[in-house]
Amino acid sequence: MLIVTLEPPHDSRTGDWFYRTDVPLRALAALPDVYCVEVNRLHRHQAQLTAHADVLVLNMVCDADMLPLVEYRRREGLPTIFEINDDIDFVQPWNPTYRFFSDPQQRELLRTTAAACDAVQFSSHQLASRYGRLAQRLAVFPNQMPEGLPPPAPRFSQNFVVGWGGSVGHQADVAAVVPELCAWMRAHDDVRFAVMADEVMRPLFAAFPQDRLRWEPPGTMQDYRAFISTLDVGIAPLQDTGFNRCRSDVKLLEYAAAGAVPVVQRLAPYEATLIEGLTGFGFNTGEELVAALESLHADPSLRSAVASTAYKYVITQRVASSRAQDRLLFYDGLPHKPFADARPRFEVFADFAGATRAGRHLRLEFTLFERLVFEALVAGLQEQFGSTALTLLSKAAALAPDNVDVLIYMALFDAQKRRVLEQAVQKVPSSARAWLELGDAQFDEGDARQALLSFQQAMALAPSYALAWGKAAAVLARAGQHAQAECFALRARALSAAVDLGFSDA
Numbered sequence: 001m002l003i004v005t006l007e008p009p010h011d012s013r014t015g016d017w018f019y020r021t022d023v024p025l026r027a028l029a030a031l032p033d034v035y036c037v038e039v040n041r042l043h044r045h046q047a048q049l050t051a052h053a054d055v056l057v058l059n060m061v062c063d064a065d066m067l068p069l070v071e072y073r074r075r076e077g078l079p080t081i082f083e084i085n086d087d088i089d090f091v092q093p094w095n096p097t098y099r100f101f102s103d104p105q106q107r108e109l110l111r112t113t114a115a116a117c118d119a120v121q122f123s124s125h126q127l128a129s130r131y132g133r134l135a136q137r138l139a140v141f142p143n144q145m146p147e148g149l150p151p152p153a154p155r156f157s158q159n160f161v162v163g164w165g166g167s168v169g170h171q172a173d174v175a176a177v178v179p180e181l182c183a184w185m186r187a188h189d190d191v192r193f194a195v196m197a198d199e200v201m202r203p204l205f206a207a208f209p210q211d212r213l214r215w216e217p218p219g220t221m222q223d224y225r226a227f228i229s230t231l232d233v234g235i236a237p238l239q240d241t242g243f244n245r246c247r248s249d250v251k252l253l254e255y256a257a258a259g260a261v262p263v264v265q266r267l268a269p270y271e272a273t274l275i276e277g278l279t280g281f282g283f284n285t286g287e288e289l290v291a292a293l294e295s296l297h298a299d300p301s302l303r304s305a306v307a308s309t310a311y312k313y314v315i316t317q318r319v320a321s322s323r324a325q326d327r328l329l330f331y332d333g334l335p336h337k338p339f340a341d342a343r344p345r346f347e348v349f350a351d352f353a354g355a356t357r358a359g360r361h362l363r364l365e366f367t368l369f370e371r372l373v374f375e376a377l378v379a380g381l382q383e384q385f386g387s388t389a390l391t392l393l394s395k396a397a398a399l400a401p402d403n404v405d406v407l408i409y410m411a412l413f414d415a416q417k418r419r420v421l422e423q424a425v426q427k428v429p430s431s432a433r434a435w436l437e438l439g440d441a442q443f444d445e446g447d448a449r450q451a452l453l454s455f456q457q458a459m460a461l462a463p464s465y466a467l468a469w470g471k472a473a474a475v476l477a478r479a480g481q482h483a484q485a486e487c488f489a490l491r492a493r494a495l496s497a498a499v500d501l502g503f504s505d506a
Contacts, residue, residue: 002342003028003331004037004053006046008061011366011374014167018221019143019250020085020123021059022363024327027147027320029361031328035346037362042370044400045352049364054339055331058117059083062100062110064433067462070116077337082114084131085123089503090242095169105467111499116464118334126246126268133501139330143250144320145257152259152311153229158190160297163231163260165196165216165224166251173237173244173265175204180286182207184293191297196227224254231260232303233296235289238265242503249273252280253318256310261303263292279310372396373406386413404428408437417441425457432461432468439471451475466495 005021025036037053039046041061050056050069058066060083070080088101088110100106111134114120120135122128128140155161162181164174185191185208194214195205205213216227228234234255238244245268252273255262262280264270274282281296283289296303350357354365366374376392383389390413397406407424408431411417421438424431439454455472462468469492476485 001033001328001332001339002035002037002052002054002345003057004039004049004055005057005059006050006061007038007040007059008063009040009042009374009377013220015221015224015250016085019248020083023144023146023320024141024324026358026361027144027324028328029359030147030321031324033342034328035342035360035362037346037349037364039364040366040370042366042373042405043364044367044369044403045349045364049349052345054078054336054342055334056080057083057121058113060085060110062106062113064109064436064458064462064465064467065431066113067116067465068430068432070113070118074118077335079118079331079334079336081119081121081331081334082117083121083123084110084114084127085248087127087130087243087246089501090246092169092172092241092243094171095243096167108466108496108499111501112464112466112495115499119330121330123248124246124269130246130503131501134499137334139327141323141327142318143248143253144318144323145253145314147319147321149257149315149319152257152307155230155232155259157192157230159192160188160190160233161192161194161231162233162235162293163194163196163214163228164235164237165227167218168198168200170237171201171204173239174201176239177235177237177286177289178204178207180290184290185209185212188297194227194231196224225258228254228258228260231255231258233293234258234260234262235293236262236264236270237289238267238269240267245269252310253314256280256307257314259307259311261296261306262310263289263296275313277306279313280306369396369399369403372399373409376409380409380413389413402427404431404434408434411437411441418445425454429457430461432458432465435461436468436471439475443471443475448475448479452479464495466492469495 005025007021021038025038028034029036037049039049073080088107091098091101115134119137121139121141123143125140128138132138185193192212193208196216198218236251247269249269252262252264252270264274264280264282266282266284274280276282281292283292350362352364354367356363356365372392373396376389380386380389393406393410404424404427407420411420414420418441421434421441424434425438435454435458439451442454443451452472452475455468458468459472469488473485473488473492476488
């Protein structure tokens with residue numbers, strides 16, 4: 001079996017990538033006759049991989065071109081699974097993904113894509129309870145730790161080190177307990193506090209005794225594990241929000257695996273994992289957090305005992321290799337044609353530029369092409385007119401002239417938007433996204449007839465996508481064809497309603 005996981009455009013090696021893509025694929029690839037590839041949506045060869053994978057996992061990929069891909073794979077007898085690992089309807093404004101998911105059309109597209117797939121997998125039961133209605137078949141695969149965890153490093157410091165590491169998405173969570181933490185720290189001269197986070201969060205800790213505050217910038221997962229291995233206690237504050245209730249319990253696992261005592265918020269993510277006094281301690285308020293820290297500070301034997309039992313819990317029950325078979329059985333249980341020998345296809349992919357191979361696991365890293373496209377997208381977000389982005393994309397287009405994604409991105413910044421998009425649909429007529437963008441450009445120029453034809457092409461390629469039907473309805477209404485416009489609008493509303501789970505706007 002050849003399993004491919006497709007990730008959305010990003011250039012990071014954060015926890016989401018590590019626990020939801022890298023760790024499970026490496027564990028699957030250790031099983032007999034299983035080959036695994038992880039690839040980014042920006043990769044020039046991603047279409048080849050996603051079309052020929054025996055099993056394809058779309059990890060939070062929000063892209064209209066996934067809809068015709070899913071239908072193609074279903075006709076070929078190849079199952080596609082969508083993964084939801086965040087509550088997209090309740091992303092906090094300070095979260096890096098907020099700008100994207102604050103757009104209701106993007107949230108609807110993600111739900112539409114999930115519903116179109118053969119199955120949906122989730123990182124938590126809370127997510128499954130919220131989004132499970134989208135799934136024909138569903139499974140919950142909680143985060144697991146990688147194989148070969150080293151034993152916890154001994155602590156030599158005479159001080160008591162408490163710490164936290166995480167993304168800016170936790171800004172409000174940490175801020176909620178800072179006053180109590182600061183007061184407690186000032187009352188104990190031997191307490192040190194360590195943070196691994198972006199500089200944007202440093203003002204939260206301005207009142208801490210700075211000579212006892214250790215700050216480290218974000219790094220790789222290896223850097224993060226080295227950081228938490230220096231802690232006596234790791235804390236995990238979480239405010240009671242919709243987004244946080246659907247997070248995973250991985251923070252407890254990370255602390256425990258590193259030999260730090262986890263002290264975590266008593267909230268849904270930790271309900272099944274936190275066993276008070278065995279796998280860690282819980283708290284509801286800042287005062288309760290300080291009380292737990294005080295007990296651990298006063299009793300080194302308690303610290304040692306809980307750290308030991310928490311570590312044993314992780315290595316015996318939460319290691320990916322022990323759960324890989326469950327995931328494989330779920331994939332193999334989906335309707336599919338007999339799988340061909342995966343090895344020849346895997347060997348072809350292993351020869352691609354940027355491929356990093358470890359046994360039957362393959363990761364396709366950015367080459368110059370993908371780097372140019374990614375940097376262009378970043379520049380486009382930062383610039384008003386996107387001249388730098390257009391220059392970078394032009395260089396990328398020279399490397400891969402037939403890449404439809406580059407042409408679509410170029411159209412965002414090119415004054416000749418329609419011309420560029422016409423090239424895109426000529427090169428890749430199966431791109432629903434390109435037809436939609438072309439229809440918008442034609443409509444903006446007043447060419448309603450051609451715009452309608454483009455939207456109809458998108459509707460044919462992605463018949464479950466409400467946006468395509470709605471755009472066609474708008475063109476018809478502008479042309480005075482109200483009866484037909486209403487038919488299309490009714491279809492758009494029905495498709496939207498089919499994936500509307502009744503959540504309020506994020």
